[in-house]
Amino acid sequence: MMVNDPIGDLIARIKNAAMRGRAKLMTPASKMRARVLDVLLEEGYIRGYHLVEKPGAFPEFEIELKYFDGQPVIAEISRVSKPGRRVYSSIKDLKPVKNGLGISILSTPKGVMSDAAAREANVGGEVICRVY
Numbered sequence: 001m002m003v004n005d006p007i008g009d010l011i012a013r014i015k016n017a018a019m020r021g022r023a024k025l026m027t028p029a030s031k032m033r034a035r036v037l038d039v040l041l042e043e044g045y046i047r048g049y050h051l052v053e054k055p056g057a058f059p060e061f062e063i064e065l066k067y068f069d070g071q072p073v074i075a076e077i078s079r080v081s082k083p084g085r086r087v088y089s090s091i092k093d094l095k096p097v098k099n100g101l102g103i104s105i106l107s108t109p110k111g112v113m114s115d116a117a118a119r120e121a122n123v124g125g126e127v128i129c130r131v132y
């Protein structure tokens with residue numbers, strides 16, 4: 001299956017699994033997805049993920065979602081920059097998500113990072129998604 005927007009596919013899989021109350025989900029592996037998952041792990045939105053390799057198949061990530069009192073920790077996750085419309089932001093123009101309760105994930109020249117880490121490094125970049 002051809003996927004034109006791998007990050008959009010990852011976000012849709014996370015939303016669907018959280019909506020159904022699933023503990024784990026599988027998604028095809030890529031470096032960009034790994035970087036986004038690293039940020040979600042650092043910020044405490046997922047329990048963890050690991051690479052699953054089966055003989056004769058493409059490698060996949062198994063992602064463990066996090067729940068608190070039966071509700072998913074990721075209440076809302078949305079794609080900002082899409083293949084048809086890229087969204088870039090300097091660090092001074094980047095607004096806090098839900099008054100600082102959420103994060104934005106950015107692809108910067110120094111790597112994929114959260115908005116807080118981008119402010120510390122004083123770099124802007126492409127706004128991949130917002131998580132709350």
